[in-house]
Amino acid sequence: MSQSDCIFCKIIRGEIPCAQLYADDHVISFMDIGPVKRGHALVVPREHHATVFDMPAELGAHVMGAAQRVGRAIMAATGAEGLNIFQNNFAAAGQVVFHVHWHLIPRFSDDGLELWSQGQYGSMDEMLALAEAIRERMD
Numbered sequence: 001m002s003q004s005d006c007i008f009c010k011i012i013r014g015e016i017p018c019a020q021l022y023a024d025d026h027v028i029s030f031m032d033i034g035p036v037k038r039g040h041a042l043v044v045p046r047e048h049h050a051t052v053f054d055m056p057a058e059l060g061a062h063v064m065g066a067a068q069r070v071g072r073a074i075m076a077a078t079g080a081e082g083l084n085i086f087q088n089n090f091a092a093a094g095q096v097v098f099h100v101h102w103h104l105i106p107r108f109s110d111d112g113l114e115l116w117s118q119g120q121y122g123s124m125d126e127m128l129a130l131a132e133a134i135r136e137r138m139d
């Protein structure tokens, strides 16, 4: 499955260049062109699926395998002390490219990057009620 107008499908088909780090039958990995930190890379399933909710869960095992190998190499090459692995689903969560992908971002303890600020629930009951609502909707 691929999409003619998808930027990552074009990279996967070799129609536009990338700084490739890894490739196998299921996933490829390449440097992010707009790095949050130097060494920021992406792990991308070859099949076109818009978000994590569209892809077969089994593909996740291949993604994780590649993320482990590439992530270790990024840490070794950059001297990073840590590595964030995350991904965005839908525009409200910051997704810009609608071909599911994982970000690998090398981190240093003093790098000043604040990824999110945490809040708190008004009460324990509020949190428990929301947990119940989520459990009820699990398919």
Ligand code: 5GP
Pocket (backbone or CB within 6 Å): 007, 018, 019, 030, 031, 032, 033, 034, 035, 087, 088, 094, 095, 096, 097, 098
């Ligand atoms: P998203 O916000 O969708 O999770 O992340 C998309 C990522 O893709 C961004 O970090 C952006 O810098 C990266 N990106 C977008 N276009 C290209 C491209 O043509 N080449 C590469 N290597 N990265 C890209």
Ligand code: ZN
Pocket (backbone or CB within 6 Å): 002, 003, 006, 007, 008, 009, 010, 047, 048, 049, 098, 099
């Ligand atoms: Zn695509």
